[in-house]
Amino acid sequence: MSDAQSVPTPRPGRREVLELTRELLRIDTVNPPGNEREAAEVALAYAKRFGLTGSLQPIGEGRANLHLVLRGKGEQAPMMYCGHLDTVPLGTAEWTRPPHAAEVDEDGVLWGRGSVDMKGGLAAMLVGMTTLARADVPRPADVHFLATAGEEVDCAGARAARDSGALEGIASLVIAEPTDLDLVVAHKGALFLEFVTYGRAAHGAMPDQGVNAITHMMSLLERLGALDLGLAAHPVLGGPTLSVGTIQGGSVVNIVPDRCSAQVDLRRVPGIEHAALVVRIEELLEDLRSTLPDFEAQMTVTGDYAAVGTDPGEPLVRAAGRVLEGVLGWPPEVSGVSYFSDGSILHPGANLQTLLFGPGDPHLAHQTDERVPVAALERAAEFFTLLPLAPATS
């Protein structure tokens, strides 16, 4: 509450975040192919009306990132708001309401693909920035806005932004993935591995004449599952996990298979580096080669997304906690999530304080009938308006 002397608290205009989210939802950015450029142009046109500057970064045909800046006084290090423009496909089940019509139901819930993941969060960040741009309040730091293409498939937009230096000088990063308005300070990383074991074909009636690639794969996966990652469980994420996603081998029942392949999804927690883990698995393969007769296998890294973790005591998390408590009226929950985000690409090596915060139930992301309460969008927009004004040091 402000008195007559103090600076008034900036507030987003009524329905502003709803209208911008609806505009973005009506643009189909299902990835593949993505088609994010049109949504980026809509966001750019909206931002320019309020004096923000920025530009598109093309990422192939019909695709683009958007990078905007709202200048501050430079008393604090710049922060960045980040979100992705693409969505996952619609799935095969029928939707109760059309996925690109952006309908609001009688309970004040907005429906559509991307409402939760994450055009609602994206619009809330942008409305926060334009509200600040209009308000007559001193802004301690520059606030950047990065809307990326491609997050749902390969993080191509985040990689391009990082490689072009968009993160330079940025001290803190807030990604508007759906967290149900909780503060998420850590997420797991993913290491996708493909293994191929090799054998020697033989008649199924004479297996001793061949080398069975499937049997070797079973030995490999058993050893891999028992691999001690040597880590205490992370305080908010728990331990790493391993899941065998695919396995293929053999052609017919009466031939000893000479090839077997399997894909493994390893979800990692902060504290273990990808490179160190790959070395340990290479050592495991080497051990199998020396102990199992005729064992031969190859490993390929097919996906590498770093884990992200920020200490809850860091200034960004504390400032966000105070602001959010004011918006919600109760202390927010601080937690971790298993999915990864553009933070996997933007965070590593940059020494960024990173936070995930956004409207919407994460369980509704990637689902049929994805939908978000308008009230959650409004609270998020309020949070994104006030966060850049919060002192980051106390």
Ligand SMILES: [Zn+2]
């Ligand atoms: Zn997302």
